[in-house]
Amino acid sequence: xxxxxxxxxxxxxxxxxxxxxxxxxxxxxxxxxxxxxxxxxxxxxxxxxxxxxxxxxxxxxxxxxxxxxxxxxxxxxxxxxxxxxxxxxxxxxxxxxxxxxxxxxxxxxxxxxxxxxxxxxxxxxxxxxxxxxxxxxxxxxxxxxxxxxxxxxxxxxxxxxxxxxxxxxxxxxxxxxxxxxxxxxxxxxxxxxxxxxxxxxxxxxxxxxxxxxxxxxxxxxxxxxxxxxxxxxxxxxxxxxxxxxxxxxxxxxxxxxxxxxxxxxxxxxxxxxxxxxxxxxxxxxxxxxxxxxxxxxxxxxxxxxxxxxxxxxxxxxxxxxxxxxxxxxxxxxxxxxxxxxxxxxxxxxxxxxxxxxxxxxxxxxxxxxxxxxxxxxxxxxxxxxxxxxxxxxxxxxxxxxxxxxxxxxxxxxxxxxxxxxxxxxxxxxxxxxxxxxxxxxxxxxxxxxxxxxxxxxxxxxxxxxxxxxxxxxxxxxxxxxxxxxxxxxxxxxxxxxx
Amino acid sequence: xxxxxxxxxxxxxxxxxxxxxxxxxxxxxxxxxxxxxxxxxxxxxxxxxxxxxxxxxxxxxxxxxxxxxxxxxxxxxxxxxxxxxxxxxxxxxxxxxxxxxxxxxxxxxxxxxxxxxxxxxxxxxxxxxxxxxxxxxxxxxxxxxxxxxxxxxxxxxxxxxx
Numbered sequence: 106x107x108x109x110x111x112x113x114x115x116x117x118x119x120x121x122x123x124x125x126x127x128x129x130x131x132x133x134x135x136x137x138x139x140x141x142x143x144x145x146x147x148x149x150x151x152x153x154x155x156x157x158x159x160x161x162x163x164x165x166x167x168x169x170x171x172x173x174x175x176x177x178x179x180x181x182x183x184x185x186x187x188x189x190x191x192x193x194x195x196x197x198x199x200x201x202x203x204x205x206x207x208x209x210x211x212x213x214x215x216x217x218x219x220x221x222x223x224x225x226x227x228x229x230x231x232x233x234x235x236x237x238x239x240x241x242x243x244x245x246x247x248x249x250x251x252x253x254x255x256x257x258x259x260x261x262x263x264x265x266x267x268x269x270x271x272x273x274x275x276x277x278x279x280x281x282x283x284x285x286x287x288x289x290x291x292x293x294x295x296x297x298x299x300x301x302x303x304x305x306x307x308x309x310x311x312x313x314x315x316x317x318x319x320x321x322x323x324x325x326x327x328x329x330x331x332x333x334x335x336x337x338x339x340x341x342x343x344x345x346x347x348x349x350x351x352x353x354x355x356x357x358x359x360x361x362x363x364x365x366x367x368x369x370x371x372x373x374x375x376x377x378x379x380x381x382x383x384x385x386x387x388x389x390x391x392x393x394x395x396x397x398x399x400x401x402x403x404x405x406x407x408x409x410x411x412x413x414x415x416x417x418x419x420x421x422x423x424x425x426x427x428x429x430x431x432x433x434x435x436x437x438x439x440x441x442x443x444x445x446x447x448x449x450x451x452x453x454x455x456x457x458x459x460x461x462x463x464x465x466x467x468x469x470x471x472x473x474x475x476x477x478x479x480x481x482x483x484x485x486x487x488x489x490x491x492x493x494x495x496x497x498x499x500x501x502x503x504x505x506x507x508x509x510x511x512x513x514x515x516x517x518x519x520x521x522x523x524x525x526x527x528x529x530x531x532x533x534x535x536x537x538x539x540x541x542x543x544x545x546x547x548x549x550x551x552x553x554x555x556x557x558x559x560x561x562x563x564x565x566x567x568x569x570x571x572x573x574x575x576x577x578x579x580x581x582x583x584x585x586x587x588x589x590x591x592x593x594x595x596x597x598x599x600x601x602x603x
Numbered sequence: 604x605x606x607x608x609x610x611x612x613x614x615x616x617x618x619x620x621x622x623x624x625x626x627x628x629x630x631x632x633x634x635x636x637x638x639x640x641x642x643x644x645x646x647x648x649x650x651x652x653x654x655x656x657x658x659x660x661x662x663x664x665x666x667x668x669x670x671x672x673x674x675x676x677x678x679x680x681x682x683x684x685x686x687x688x689x690x691x692x693x694x695x696x697x698x699x700x701x702x703x704x705x706x707x708x709x710x711x712x713x714x715x716x717x718x719x720x721x722x723x724x725x726x727x728x729x730x731x732x733x734x735x736x737x738x739x740x741x742x743x744x745x746x747x748x749x750x751x752x753x754x755x756x757x758x759x760x761x762x763x764x765x
Binding site for chain 2: 143144145146147150151153154157158160161164165167168171202229230232233234235236310313314315316319340341342345346347348349350411412413414416417418420421437438439441442
């Protein structure tokens, strides 16, 4: 018998949602600060409205559900899924008030895209957007990449509660003994890289004659969206705006760091550099980058002569591939040019996007861990069939420690992989229904569900409303890896029935 | 140097014969215009990005921008670059369009032969809609009153003996 959601469940969920919204109000003080520094007063009012709304909403929830109880698993999952959905709606408010979005749905699309670290955009006239709104778009990427809950974890949750909602956000690495110290470690790593990499990007721009404040602004924005594999940029031309291979090289390093598991980051931070060589996920990531790039190369085989030289070809093709594989979505070409790539090359990028980066990184998609696990379980089955029946076959892999492949682990990985494949196909079918070609529909759908952000031009303010709504769902479901959303849906269905 | 000067003069002479293209059309049909002389009108946005022997500016038209590589001696023509509070110079650029530029490792760009400022930009005065201010003010008062009331009620309920 599956237990029903009780009044207590609603009270617990509301209580923690209230706390999370107070945290949201606090976070929005940063764009207010940027607005004041840049003398952008209209954006400051937009954020004031949003902050007040978050505070009021959070206070009402806290008043009506005051007593914090211990969270159980389904409450944790419900908190995660609903906080992401509500965060999308509330964070869209200042964006919508900026006047850069055709409707509130477009602003919601953009905020979900930022939180889920997707990078698909519906913003209009981005080149004239205020610094305050622009930094908010990138800050949402930074928060969403680490995890909305991870922000709140540090401040508001107790140990046992923390673990239950930490896992709801598609993270299960216990880098340190408890989830709160793990969350603090993740934030420490992120802020350290923020300082180093933003400075590096800013220095490159300073060498290109960009004034200091603008160089810092661009450096911070590009780092936040690159490290969190979101792919937003402060200008409409995305990475093409900078016209700098050196700048692109640094972004590749940032996105590879972002796509690497925090477990590996921890190992490196604690001096275990050999983890970089031995970690099973890192090896699989390198292999799948190589393999999918081979597909792209074969796809381009007859067209390589169109490029001025090998370096230009490599710069274009490898950048899109790595950007897609790691789920960043930065692009140094126009989406119309990407749409005209040979179908096999596009297919190579689709496969790379579908696979995604490492588990417990800021990447989306199926994740290389699950691909590796699939490979290991196939290998184990082959060995099982080849050896005498009495033999006991075990398969191991190294992921921070030696782990044995077990059936439960494989089953969970396969369920999530199947959910991703169904989600990818559903978006392609819906796009085909609206008249887009299947390959373009599939590309965009995988890009949304795997939280990548590369586009062949399907995503635009003019695309059909049902497709916008479906992509929002894909980004949300893909980022949280389904289970939290399934539980929220069940919670809502039960509530309506009652 | 001599070849470059001749090429520049030829380019200027050819401007009389080339037609204006929209930037979205160039970007959508790069094969059609690759290596040809094009004329585009648009607003300069963002920043000037210096390079070896020239600089980059980005020209925006109908929400589509393109990078334009300009010779260093045209630098002083540019006064305003479009941003939140700045309306950038509206310029007419005539130059060679490259789908994949040989000189710039495959960038899609225009190498400007001439830059003509059609309308000089300006610093915009920020417009704050009065309705937005009134709404924000009212929302602030109502919300703070509600939050205060909830706080008082919460404290009263938690008093011992109640």
